[in-house]
Amino acid sequence: MNDRIVFEDVSKFYGEILGVNRVNLSIPPGITSLVGPNGSGKTTLMNLMTGLVKPTRGRIQVLDCKTDDPENLFKMLGYSTQFDAFPKGLTGFQFLYSYLRLAGRDSRTAEQMAWRAIERVNLVEAAERNVAGYSKGMRQRIRLAQALSHDPKVLVLDEPLNGLDPLARAEMIALFRSAAAEGSYVIISSHILHEVDVISDQVILLSNGYVVAEGQIHNVRSEIQEHPTQILIRSSRPRELAAKMLQYEHTIEVSIHKDEHGLLLKTRDADRFYLALNDLAVSGIDIESIAPADDDVLSVYEYLIGTEEAVR
Amino acid sequence: MKRIWWEQIKAVIRLELRKTFFAKRGLWIYGVAALPVLLFIAYAIATSNQQHRSASVAAQGNRSLTYQDLLAVKTGMTSEEVIAILGKPPLNFHWTENRRNGPDATVDVQREDYHYSDGQNDLFVGLADGKVASIHISNGFNPGQDSVMFAGVFQFFFLRLAVFFGCLGIFMNLFRGEILDRSLHFYFLAPIRREVLMVGKFLAGLLATCTIFVTSELLQTSAFLWHFSARQSDVYLYHNHGLEHAAIYVGVTVLACIGYGAFFMVAGMLFRNPIIPAAVILIWEGINPFLPTLLKQFSVIYYLKSLCPVDIPSAPGTPPVLALLISNSDPVAAPVAVLGILGVALIALYVSSIQVRRMEINYTTE
Numbered sequence: 230m231n232d233r234i235v236f237e238d239v240s241k242f243y244g245e246i247l248g249v250n251r252v253n254l255s256i257p258p259g260i261t262s263l264v265g266p267n268g269s270g271k272t273t274l275m276n277l278m279t280g281l282v283k284p285t286r287g288r289i290q291v292l293d294c295k296t297d298d299p300e301n302l303f304k305m306l307g308y309s310t311q312f313d314a315f316p317k318g319l320t321g322f323q324f325l326y327s328y329l330r331l332a333g334r335d336s337r338t339a340e341q342m343a344w345r346a347i348e349r350v351n352l353v354e355a356a357e358r359n360v361a362g363y364s365k366g367m368r369q370r371i372r373l374a375q376a377l378s379h380d381p382k383v384l385v386l387d388e389p390l391n392g393l394d395p396l397a398r399a400e401m402i403a404l405f406r407s408a409a410a411e412g413s414y415v416i417i418s419s420h421i422l423h424e425v426d427v428i429s430d431q432v433i434l435l436s437n438g439y440v441v442a443e444g445q446i447h448n449v450r451s452e453i454q455e456h457p458t459q460i461l462i463r464s465s466r467p468r469e470l471a472a473k474m475l476q477y478e479h480t481i482e483v484s485i486h487k488d489e490h491g492l493l494l495k496t497r498d499a500d501r502f503y504l505a506l507n508d509l510a511v512s513g514i515d516i517e518s519i520a521p522a523d524d525d526v527l528s529v530y531e532y533l534i535g536t537e538e539a540v541r
Numbered sequence: 542m543k544r545i546w547w548e549q550i551k552a553v554i555r556l557e558l559r560k561t562f563f564a565k566r567g568l569w570i571y572g573v574a575a576l577p578v579l580l581f582i583a584y585a586i587a588t589s590n591q592q593h594r595s596a597s598v599a600a601q602g603n604r605s606l607t608y609q610d611l612l613a614v615k616t617g618m619t620s621e622e623v624i625a626i627l628g629k630p631p632l633n634f635h636w637t638e639n640r641r642n643g644p645d646a647t648v649d650v651q652r653e654d655y656h657y658s659d660g661q662n663d664l665f666v667g668l669a670d671g672k673v674a675s676i677h678i679s680n681g682f683n684p685g686q687d688s689v690m691f692a693g694v695f696q697f698f699f700l701r702l703a704v705f706f707g708c709l710g711i712f713m714n715l716f717r718g719e720i721l722d723r724s725l726h727f728y729f730l731a732p733i734r735r736e737v738l739m740v741g742k743f744l745a746g747l748l749a750t751c752t753i754f755v756t757s758e759l760l761q762t763s764a765f766l767w768h769f770s771a772r773q774s775d776v777y778l779y780h781n782h783g784l785e786h787a788a789i790y791v792g793v794t795v796l797a798c799i800g801y802g803a804f805f806m807v808a809g810m811l812f813r814n815p816i817i818p819a820a821v822i823l824i825w826e827g828i829n830p831f832l833p834t835l836l837k838q839f840s841v842i843y844y845l846k847s848l849c850p851v852d853i854p855s856a857p858g859t860p861p862v863l864a865l866l867i868s869n870s871d872p873v874a875a876p877v878a879v880l881g882i883l884g885v886a887l888i889a890l891y892v893s894s895i896q897v898r899r900m901e902i903n904y905t906t907e
Contacts, residue, residue: 243903276901276902279730280729281726281729281730281902282901282902282903283899283901297898299729299731299732299733299734299735300732300733300734300737301732302732303730303731303732303733304732307730308730310726310730312723312724312726312902312904313723314722314723314724315724315727316556316560316724316727317560317564317722317724318559318560318563327552327555327556328727328730328731330548330552330555331549331552331553331556331728331731331732331733332549332731332732332733333545333548333552333732333733335548375730379732
């Protein structure tokens with residue numbers, strides 16, 4: 230029994246255009262974010278995972294299912310795409326109901342499941358209106374409802390927070406977290422890095438069709454050797470602390486915080502820094518808190534992909 | 542077949558029928574289907590007027606005539622002999638014709654036209670200088686002739702154009718239309734086998750085309766019979782195989798929808814531009830009479846023509862190429878024809894099933 234979403238040496242070319250190349254992934258349960266600039270291959274990876282496009286090379290397996298077996302794949306997978314088109318003439322409810330009937334549910338069950346999904350995305354009042362008249366946010370929500378409607382084990386969500394207002398974003402994030410907490414696989418693509426940082430258990434960084442890094446943010450960060458680790462230290466005596474820290478060979482740079490109650494330190498060896506800090510604490514320097522300053526998606530993204538593409 | 546597949550097929554049909562019947566891009570199909578109906582309505586109105594006119598002419602005559610009376614008039618008879626047989630003509634025209642008689646000479650000819658009727662059939666007699674020069678009988682009710690006319694419209698307009706292009710419009714859009722609307726992924730994201738989806742879409746297209754064109758066919762028959770009196774309808778339907786022919790035409794229409802539908806569905810998956818396959822299939826169907834027997838079997842019209850109940854005779858003097866188009870050379874037996882169409886459709890559906898499994902959602906390249 231396979232409990233991962235596995236990509237083995239997967240490449241996808243659209244004619245001569247590269248979609249993704251030589252992707253090897255093993256995605257565990259939890260929230261996994263695909264991060265990368267436009268055209269980096271996020272949507273291609275999702276389309277490959279859901280069988281909407283076929284790999285030019287390699288093999289993909291979603292838990293125990295192959296992606297060319299939609300009958301079984303979509304029993305356990307829901308995909309909210311970025312495609313902003315719907316079958317014509319359907320209301321929000323009919324859209325979900327039809328989808329569930331296509332899935333083979335009987336009328337009564339389909340109706341119940343459709344309404345439950347509509348309630349989960351807070352779209353009850355608009356459910357009987359034609360989807361063509363929905364706002365962008367409502368269309369996003371009805372797509373999410375479709376993906377969620379059959380309680381899938383794997384949720385693939387392409388830019389799911391696009392077009393949602395702050396309240397709806399918070400609700401959706403809570404929804405994703407709750408699904409992940411129940412053991413589901415939630416794969417999200419996003420270019421809003423601070424949201425990714427907040428919700429992700431692990432990230433996959435993509436650039437120009439290649440996977441640049443994958444794993445938990447902290448682990449990914451610690452593997453980036455060429456950029457010094459930045460640490461924010463809160464202390465009532467920052468200048469004294471800075472002077473002491475500069476005596477260590479692994480310290481590269483220290484700057485005093487604007488409020489004079491802390492300092493930002495750059496070190497090339499985080500482990501040795503923490504050992505040294507213990508010594509300083511024992512020697513009586515007051516240290517209120519220590520926090521990594523670049524142990525987040527944004528920093529990792531900037532280090533690996535570049536600052537100009539990063540979207541805050 | 543798994544029960545769930547049948548449920549899924551029904552779900553696809555429900556969705557597709559709504560789109561097929563009410564799609565704006567398919568409204569012209571109703572127009573195409575209505576054209577032959579309008580043609581027969583116009584024919585019925587014209588024939589009805591003709592019948593009223595014949596009845597009026599017959600009523601104006603000073604004696605009641607039979608069809609045999611009308612046939613009794615021969616060329617060369619004098620006007621007195623004609624009047625002796627048929628009585629004084631209810632309608633007549635006379636004029637003087639200045640006819641050329643040599644390079645410089647002319648001669649005056651006294652011309653007369655007599656118009657008689659037995660109430661249904663009209664006799665037009667042309668006289669020159671008091672002698673019958675021409676005779677023309679216009680039959681008011683001729684079930685054999687009407688059958689041939691109906692067969693001509695059915696074979697050369699309804700089957701080859703209306704059903705052909707109607708199927709093109711509906712079946713090609715089953716997948717191609719969804720790609721253009723960027724909504725095909727809706728189906729591809731459901732837990733449904735692609736082949737089951739294809740069958741559902743095909744059946745939806747078939748249901749739509751059969752509804753439209755069988756309705757058209759029945760309306761054509763009704764319009765065709767409209768000007769018949771109750772007795773004439775009875776004669777045509779029950780004694781002249783009219784009812785049997787109508788049933789066969791309905792069956793041929795359904796088979797045409799199956800055959801062309803399967804062709805156009807696979808074409809819609811293989812080609813982005815429908816004009817190319819439509820032109821190729823239209824030409825292939827058109828040149829069918831000139832193809833060797835083996836190749837003929839890979840067309841729909843070959844089998845459909847074999848099933849049509851009325852042969853259309855070529856008029857004397859028809860060019861050989863046109864005569865070949867009209868004639869039904871190498872017809873096959875009805876069971877073979879039915880199996881042939883179903884076989885051709887099954888081959889096309891098999892190709893569709895392979896193609897639908899290969900399809901990818903990549904709207905940006907469309």
